[in-house]
Amino acid sequence: MRLPTITAAPGTPPCGPPTLGDDGWVVTRHADVLAALTDSRCVVPSVPDGPVGTLAWLRASVSRFSPPDRHAARRAVGVAALDALDPEELRRHAVRLTERILDLPGEEDVTPARRVPLLVLAERLGLTNPAAATEVVAVAAAYHPGADAAAERRADRAVAALLAMSPPAAAEVTANRLGLLVQAADATAGLIDAALRHARAAPDGLATATLLAEVLRLDPPVRATRRVAADALRLGGQRVRAGDRLLLRFDAANRDPAVIAEPDRFRAQPAVGVLTFGAGHRGCPAQRHALALAAGVVDVLRHASGRLIEGSRR
Template sequence: MRLPTITAAPGTPPGGPPALGDDGWVVTRHADVLAALTDSRCVVPPVADGPEGSVAWLRASVSRFSPPDRHAARRAVGVAALDPRELRLAAARLTERILGSSSEESVTRARRVPLLVLAERLGPADPAAAATEVSAVAAAYHPGADAAATRRADRAVAALLALSPPAPAEVTANRLGLLVQAADATAGLIDAAVRHGRAVPDGLATATLLAEVLRLDPPVRATRRVATCALNLGGQGVRAGDRLVLRFDAANRDPAVIADPDRFRADPAGMALTFGAGPRGCPGERHALALATGVVDVLRHASGTLIEGSRR
């Protein structure tokens, strides 16, 4: 089985010891990124709170941006009632219906399947309307969005709260956070699988395709941490308060842990760090992979759809 080589995306930094950049320490080696992800002295940067119904309130309420003392409880909320196997089957069924419409936009529409499937299961009264509002929230979900995007996101969060069933505010927020991640990262994983799927043999399992896409072309390329005290990271002295930019895209290609790191592998060794690691590893990993598998399986087996869709 001949597998393709995928070069690193533009902007992927070269591997090496942690180096000071404009926004803190840039961490690229697999061992160093893993160390920072699993070290309790390296925490997620704090975010400002805001009035209930705003995007700032949503950020401050979800597990993704929570301080250590709030993270575990919030982490369990969003995915507690979701069954990965059922999500995969539902994603496959909806993708089949979309492809059956014979629309030229079918592959583009298929990338929204994870969001629609989750919206149907997490309670919004109108899943299609919720999906539209979630897209506006996703554009300003991470701190630093411009004022116009933030205002749109504030209106969208308020609309999503109105669509959501009665529940404690923190429960609703974490369910909405799961929808936002599906709109962004899971859709990005499907896009990348469509792009790279044309080059891999038909016999390559979809699970393998997705695992290697996560390694070679991750939809989330980096995450951030802040050091709470002085520590040694990769031989460098990091001071309390220093910011760390952990580059998944570089760490996933570290030749120290994977030979010929730019080539697809038929036997992924689980070295990709894209879903994080340790206590703050992504709580929705199994659900995201189940949803993406359901979509990509159907696209790969629909005659010519994956290839033609990736050329548009």
């Protein structure tokens, strides 16, 4: 059986050498994106700090936006929290909660199930107040620098509320636990939505794990990440100056024909080298957990009635 082709999302650039634009270099080839992710001279852009309990404080305290000298210690906080969680148990909890949501009287679509990974992870990290998920979503809407002022104000209030809900701990420990939730909020929901869209064209019997792996490659919920060159370097044959900005395009690199034959075609086995979760010492530490949570939700929805699967199109 010939597997379906999945067209790249609008705006996905073709693979080629790094190109310099008004906002820095756009990096699209798999080898170049991987090189930038694993080169210590390519650092995350700095973010301003702020008072404890604000969005600026959260950004400046999490490993995601930390400078090299602070990153390892902060990442260790998140890794320790994740090490206490069994991905298989998370998956089972996600299955139970999704089934419970679908059994609610009058439930007509799968939209509430998008929150399941966040609800499960928040509970396991000690935020048992159901309102925590709503606050995390508000933070996620403004998490990356550049959000509008109104969104940042809402996020400030949400961060303060999440701090009050969190178990007692040092401020930086709490920040990095919250960072795990914020990073999971939109990305995992996006992965679930994309998996349901593409499941309709996937071959019967395709394992959910394989479906998710291919969706991460072909329609990633996180399409790019940024770096700044701390020192001059060469990348993909181009001379990059110290201070130059780099936009690393996962969506393009995952379709690089130099790495994957027929890169636009859905595969029956997961492709090797997918970069959506990053790579190197800043690669996402929660990959197994995120995939387990998403798999729990998608498994239930794939086997639900046609009425509910149709609801995922809305």
